[in-house]
Amino acid sequence: MRGYLDNYIIPKFGDYKPDKIESADIQLWLNDLAKKSKKSVESGVKRANKGSAKDFGAVIHKLKDIFDYGITNYGLTANPVSTVKIPPKPKSNKQRIMVLHDDSLAMWLNYLKNLDNSRANRRFKLICNTLLASALRINELLALTNDDLNFEESSISVNKTLLWKTANKKAGTKGEVICKATPKTDAGNRSIPVPLSILEELQDFHKEMNKYLKLHNRPETKLVFPTIYGNYMCDRNERTTLKKRLASLGLPDYGFHLFRHTHASMLLNAGTNWKELQVRMGHKSMATTMDTYAELALQRKLEEVSIYLDKIAELTLTVFTGIKISLHLCINTKM
Numbered sequence: 605m606r607g608y609l610d611n612y613i614i615p616k617f618g619d620y621k622p623d624k625i626e627s628a629d630i631q632l633w634l635n636d637l638a639k640k641s642k643k644s645v646e647s648g649v650k651r652a653n654k655g656s657a658k659d660f661g662a663v664i665h666k667l668k669d670i671f672d673y674g675i676t677n678y679g680l681t682a683n684p685v686s687t688v689k690i691p692p693k694p695k696s697n698k699q700r701i702m703v704l705h706d707d708s709l710a711m712w713l714n715y716l717k718n719l720d721n722s723r724a725n726r727r728f729k730l731i732c733n734t735l736l737a738s739a740l741r742i743n744e745l746l747a748l749t750n751d752d753l754n755f756e757e758s759s760i761s762v763n764k765t766l767l768w769k770t771a772n773k774k775a776g777t778k779g780e781v782i783c784k785a786t787p788k789t790d791a792g793n794r795s796i797p798v799p800l801s802i803l804e805e806l807q808d809f810h811k812e813m814n815k816y817l818k819l820h821n822r823p824e825t826k827l828v829f830p831t832i833y834g835n836y837m838c839d840r841n842e843r844t845t846l847k848k849r850l851a852s853l854g855l856p857d858y859g860f861h862l863f864r865h866t867h868a869s870m871l872l873n874a875g876t877n878w879k880e881l882q883v884r885m886g887h888k889s890m891a892t893t894m895d896t897y898a899e900l901a902l903q904r905k906l907e908e909v910s911i912y913l914d915k916i917a918e919l920t921l922t923v924f925t926g927i928k929i930s931l932h933l934c935i936n937t938k939m
Contacts, residue, residue, distance in 0.1 A: 608666045612637070617667075622674055627684040634664055634688060642694035661690045701896065702858040703866040711853060723812070727829065728845060730805055735863035738796045739885055741765065742839050742860040747783055749826035750810045753803050759795045760803070762787055762886065766836055781836040792886040868897045 616633055617625055637660040667685050674680035704712055716732060719725040734745060743766040752761040765787045771779040787793060806828050814824045817834050825834040843859060850857050858865070864885070871881055882893040 608663045612660075612663045613667055613670070622671070622678075622680060625684055627687045630664070630667070630684055630688050634660065635691065637663065638691040638694070661693065664688060664690055701865050702856040702862055703869045704855065704862065705869075708855055709866065712850075712855060715849070715853060723816075726812075727809065728842060730809055731829070731842060731860075732846070732863060734798070734802055734806065735860055736867055737798050737802050739864045739867035740796065741787075741864065741886075742843075743767070744787055744792070744886075746829050746837050746839060748806070748828045750807065750828060751826060753806055753828075754795070755800070755803055757795070757797070758800045758803065759797045762792060762794050762796060765792070766839075768838065781838050783836060787886060794883060794886050796884060865897075872897060 617629075620629075641660055664685060668683060671680060671683040671685055675683060712732075716729045719729060731742075731745065734740065735742065738745075738760055740760070740762060744762050744764075747764045747766045748760065752763070754761060763786070765784050766781050767784050769780050769782045771777060810826075810828045813827075813830055816832065817824055817830070820832075822834050827834070827836070829837050831837050839860070846860060847857050850862075856862065868881060868885060871884070876884075878890055878894055881897070882890045885893055887893045887896075
C-alpha cells in the first residue's frame with residue numbers, strides 16, 4: 605500500500621542503498637515502531653499519528669516484498685527482512701463502559717420531557733426511551749415493523765437489523781441502508797418484554813408516519829421508524845443529534861449504546877442473573893455478557909458485603925440468644 609511507503613519505509617530507508625540495509629537496522633527501526641504504536645494505543649486515541657499505527661507488521665511485510673522483488677528483478681542477493689522478529693501488536697486497554705447513573709439519568713429524562721413537541725423530537729424521544737427500556741441495538745430498533753409489537757405478551761420481537769451497504773463505483777451503485785433478515789448474532793433472535801406504554805407509543809408513531817405518507821401520496825409502510833419517503837432510516841442524523849444533546853448536558857457521549865449499557869446496569873444491580881441478562885442483550889455467549897458488564901454490578905458487590913454482615917449479625921444474635929436461654933434455664937433449675 606502506498607501509505608506504508610510514504611509514511612514509513614521511504615522516510616526511514618529512502619536514502620539507503622538497498623544492499624547496504626542490514627537486518628539489525630530493520631530490527632531496531634521495527635522495535636521503535638512497536639514502542640510508538642504501544643504508546644499510541646495506550647493513550648486511547650482513535651486515530652494514530654503517522655508513524656505510530658499498530659499495523660507495523662504489515663509495513664515489514666511490505667518491505668520484505670520490496671526486497672523479494674529486488675532479488676528477482678535487480679540482482680539483490682539477500683533479503684534482510686527474513687530474519688527480523690516482529691513484536692506482538694499492542695492491545696488497547698479495555699474501555700470503561702459508560703452508563704447513566706441515577707442523577708444523570710434523571711437529568712436526561714427531564715431533558716427529553718421538556719423538548720418541543722415536533723415530529724423529529726417525538727421520534728428522538730421514542731428512540732431513546734425504547735432503547736433504555738429494551739436494551740435493543742439502535743439498528744435492531746430501526747428495523748422494527750408493527751408486526752414485531754406483541755401486545756398480548758407486552759414484548760418486542762427482534763429478528764432483523766439494518767446495515768449500511770457501501771457504494772460500489774465500478775458497479776455504479778450508491779451507498780444505502782439495507783435490512784438483514786437476521787440480527788447481529790444468532791442469539792440476537794429474541795423476544796424482549798417491555799412496558800406496555802412503550803408498545804403503545806411505538807404503535808402511535810407508526811400510525812403517525814403512515815398518516816404522513818398517505819397525505820403525501822406515498823405508499824404506507826410497516827416500518828415503525830421510516831424516513832419521510834417510507835424507506836429504511838439511517839441512524840447517522842439521530843446519532844449526531846444525540847451527541848450534541850448529551851454534550852450540552854455534560855453527559856458521556858457514548859452513542860446509542862449508552863442506553864443499552866444503562867439498561868444492563870440497572871438490571872444487574874436489581875439482581876438479574878447473568879443468564880437472563882445474556883438472553884435479553886442478545887449475546888451469543890454468557891462470557892461476552894460477563895466480560896462486557898461485570899464492572900457495572902458495583903451496587904451488587906456492595907450488597908454482597910451487606911449480605912455477609914447481616915448474616916453474621918443474625919447468626920451472632922441467634923447464638924447469643926441461645927446462650928441467654930440456656931443460662932436462664934440453668935439458674936431456674938438450681939433454684
